[in-house]
Amino acid sequence: MADRHDHSTPHQHAHEGCATDQPRKVATTRHYRGVTSSHVHHDGAHCCGGHDAAPAAAVSAPEGQWVRFRIAAMDCPTEEALIRQHLSAMAGVLQLEFNLIQRVLSVRHSLRDVAQLQLAVAELGMQAEPLNDLIHTRFHIAQMDCPTEETLIRQRLGRLASVQGMHFNLVQRVLTVAHQDDQQAHIISAIAELGFTAIVQTEQSAVPAAEQPKPWWPLAVSGVAALSAELAHWFAIGGEWLPAMFAVVAVVGAGLDTYRKGWIAIKHRNLNINALMSIAVTGALLIGQWPEAAMVMFLFAVAERIEAKSLDRARQAIRGLLALTPTQALVQRPDGEWHRQPAEQIQAGQIVRVAPGERIALDGIVTSGQSTVDQAPITGESLPVEKQAGDMVFGGTINQAGSFDFRVTAAASNSMLARIIEAVEAAQGARAPTQRFVDQFARVYTPVVFAIALLVAVLPPLWLGGGWFDWVYRALVLLVIACPCALVISTPVTIVSGLAAAARHGILIKGGQHLETGRHLSWLALDKTGTLTRGRPAQTDVVAWAKGDLAAYRQIAASLASRSDHPVSQAIARQAQADRITPLPVESFEALPGRGVKASLDGQRYHLGNHHLVETLGICSAALEAKLDELEQQGKTVVLLCGTTGVLALFAVADTVKETSREAIAQLHALGVKTMMLTGDNPHTAAVIGRQVGIDDVRGNQLPIDKQQAIQALRAQGQQVGMVGDGINDAPALAEAQIGFAMGAAGTDTAIETADVALMDDDLRKIPRFIRLSQQTAVVLKQNIALALGIKTVFLALTLLGQGSMWMAVFADMGASLLVVFNGLRLLRQ
Structure with missing residues (x-):
């Protein structure tokens, strides 16, 4: 009864995996556009009746395994780019990590035979020799919060033969190292040489305890001493020795840490801000x-403290999510007794009771x-959602008036909120185009700036007859503004703020590149069922075709429909139940292939079926044909109740x-994005739905391959295309689009791993919000x-003209850093 010309019974649909049953599926995992994604493809033809198939129960995505290869010919970014492009296109390749210094490639994959990877590399004229498996360890490094420390660590660990890859998350101060077994101690020791403390993270210590704040009194002493040095110099008190004494106190009070870091950087041949500041002072x-010298060191220390506090706001945007779950x-x-238990000790299958307001x-x-339940922390929904037996609830959400019990389905470390936090943190490491x-x-x-500073210090006195004192001073000013900290830190802070703001609204973005490029979308393709529509057929019309009691006709139809598991029959049964219509006892129930069902009630024979059933019974008429056409042109599926005398009701x-x-x-149209509906439903229904919502291009009878080809x-044509689907059935189209959106990700286990952007509920308005956030992020980045x-340019020019001073340069450098951090944090308010 899927439509007028469907030649199968409800029971056939159920057994053949069409319409009413979940389609047979084969789990596959692939890597596209640098993002790990798990898809479940249909195995078999499109469902009968043209309906979009509902997703089956969640299928766990394979994690994949790591394998390492040494590639002797891979020693520069040219080979890396060639290999990355070639292997990323292979189905089953999940992640690639390159170490050009060691000429090692690490691959996370789901392939049955790693020889496929060796053959793929051989096609590029290179040979890949398998190495031992790698271990990936996460280290929390409290002192690592800007590109200065990242560069130092990258250089130091890059010289270790056991280290084959590094992934930095500066906002969370986490370093992930791909290394050989039993090398953790060597890595921790190497990091300690740089003056940093690396703590291995486990699932239990994924979020380290808050660090102890540094005492402010040395900085206060330094400030007083620096001001005293200025006053003593200004009023010529104590000759040279008094300002010098105050200056030394100021530098020692504020700059010992800077000198320590600067010395480490110089030892490792790295010109970071600490080295440059140490040289300049x-x-x-x-x-x-x-x-x-005193004022510069004091101002630099103050600016660093403020910058660290500002970056903590970006960190707390992610860590604050963890506070949503009770301990x-x-x-x-x-x-049968009830007792309080730590949440991390509760296992799946146990029963938990939730009190009102908890x-x-x-x-x-x-x-x-x-x-x-207020689900805003997970889905971003503004209104509470009714929950009763059989409904899902999520950790971190808030129960309101009632009390209920629920059976735990996932441990605390694998809850939906934990996966959201993990996905957002992982997304921070996916570098956006601007960040690259x-x-x-x-x-x-x-x-370049350091070289300019050396030339400024040497060339004018030698060639132009300038004073050494004046030009050396200008060179020192240039050193202060030679570090690009403000420029480098601006991008990750902005991206993290945007990712956190999106997560707060129930939009899970799988990487900074998607957040930045979302504003370029020109077309958005959408599935129909469950995306534009509710995905659950409902009864819309009841027409009494023969004279008689319509209520009696509805009761008879409900009695027959309740015995079928076809979605159309179930819609009639649900409406009858909602209207408190009690089904009658049914006898001699029989399915009629391709037409419907028949049964006896109180000794009377009745049929419930489609148009083909009426034709078979020989009771069709021109008037009935016209009515059927009228309803079907409205995108509706019609079921007819027939008695021994003819058609009774529609x-x-x-x-x-x-x-x-x-x-x-x-x-979306207001944002300049055109829309296209791609649905497996019949063109009549698709056209009606398309007109109702205002879709630009409507296409019906679309198989998964057809959707992919449309993308x-x-x-x-050069269009930037997004695809919205359920994250499972539309996998080919989702993978083909520049950005794939999974609807209702909170309801499935695999949706978060499937698409580039996961919408935690079924509210399509989140996509325009995502695009607007992408636009705002791009503006802030620029x-x-x-x-x-x-x-930097202004102060560089002022310095060369002799108008710049060292304290002004500190304001230029650290002031710029603070400006970009605060500007990036504005996105948290979106």
Whole structure:
């Protein structure tokens, strides 16, 4: 009864995996556009009746395994880019990590035979020799919070033969190292040589305890001493010795840590901000600029403290999510008694009770009781959601008026909230295009400015007859502004702020590159069922075709429909139940292949089926044909109740449009994004739904391969295309699009791993919000780059003209850093 020309019974649908049953699936995992994604592809033809198949129960995505190869010919980015492009296109390749110094490639994959990887490398004219498996260890390094420390660590660990890859998360101060077994101690020792403390992270210590704040009194003493040095110099008190004494006190009070870090950097041949500042202040002291040296070191220390506090706000945006889950929950013992137990000790299958007003500790399924739950922390929904037996609840959400019990479905470390936090933290490491540009620029900027400073100090006195004192001083000022910290730190802070803001609204973005490029979308393709519509057919019309009691006809139809598991029949049965219509006893129930069902009630024979059934019974008429055409042109599926005398009543069923779909499509059009519906449903229904919500291009009878080809056609025209689906059935199209959006990710285990952007509920309006956030992020990134480079350029010119001073340079350097950090944090308010 899927449509007029469907030639199978409800029972056939159920057994063949069509419409009413979950389709047979084969789990596959692939890597596309640098993002690990798990898909479940259909095995078999498209479902009968043209309906979009509902996703089956969640299928766990394979984690993959690591394998290492030594590639002797791989020693520069040219070979890396060639290998990355070639292997990333292989199905089953999940992640690639390169170490050009050691000429080692690490691959995370789900292939049955790693020889496929060796053959793929051989196609490029290179030979890949397998090495031992790698271990990936996460280290928390409290002192690592800016590119200065990252560069030092990268250089030091890069010289260790056992280290084959590094992944830095500066915002969370976490370093992930791919290394050989039994090498953790060597790595920790190497990091300790740089003056840093590396702590191995486990699942239990994933978020380290808050660090003890540094005491402020040495900084206060330094400030007083620096001001005293300025005053003594200004009023010529105590000759040279008094300003010098105050300056030394100021430098010691504020700069010992800077000197220590600077010495370590110089030993490792790295010109970071600490090395440059140490050289500049020392030079100022040597040429007798006592007050300036004191004030520069004090201002630098103050600015670093403020910057560290500012970056903590970005860290807390992610860590604050962890505070959403309570540490304990009320658990039922095997003897039936209830007791409080730490949340991390509760296992799947245990029963937990939630009191009114209490925050839910773990994910689970309600077993008894009912209430309303505020799911905003997970899905971003503004209104509470009704929960009753059989409904899912998520850890971190807030129970409201009622009380209920639920069976735990996932341990605390594997809850939906934990996976969200993990995904957001992992996304911070996926470098956005702007960040890659900034990093490349920064590698050139510091050496160039340092070389300019040396030339400024030497050439004018030698060739132009300038004074050594004046030009050396200008060179020292240039050293202060030679570090690109403001430029480099601006991008990750902005991206993290955008990712955290999106997560707060129930939008999980799988990497900074998607957040930055989302604003370029020109087309958005959408699935129909479950995306634009509710995905659950509902009865829309009841028409009494023969004279008689319509209520009696509805009761008879409900009696037959309740015995079928076809979605159309179930829609009629659900509506009857909602209207408190009690089914009658049914006898001699029989399925009629391709037509419907028949049964006896109180000795009378009745049929419930489609148009083909009516034709078979020989009771069709021109008037009936016209009515059927009228309803089907409205996108409705019609079921007819027939008695011994002819057609008694018509029941129309349709999948209803979500209230939010029209508004979402209108917002997309306002943003300049065109829309396309790709659905497996019949063209009539697709066209009706398309008109209702305002879709630009509607295409029905689309198989998964057809959807993928539609995306390919748009991309071939140079369009930036997004695809919205359930994250499972639409896997080929999701993978083909520049950005794949998974709807209702909170309801499935695999959706977060499937698409580039996971919408935690079914509200399509989150996509326009994502695009607007992407636009705002791009604006802030451009502002930050302009601020960082603009301020540096202005002070560079002032210095060369002799108008710059060292304390002004500190304001230029650290002031720019603070400006870009605060500007990036504005996104947290979105």
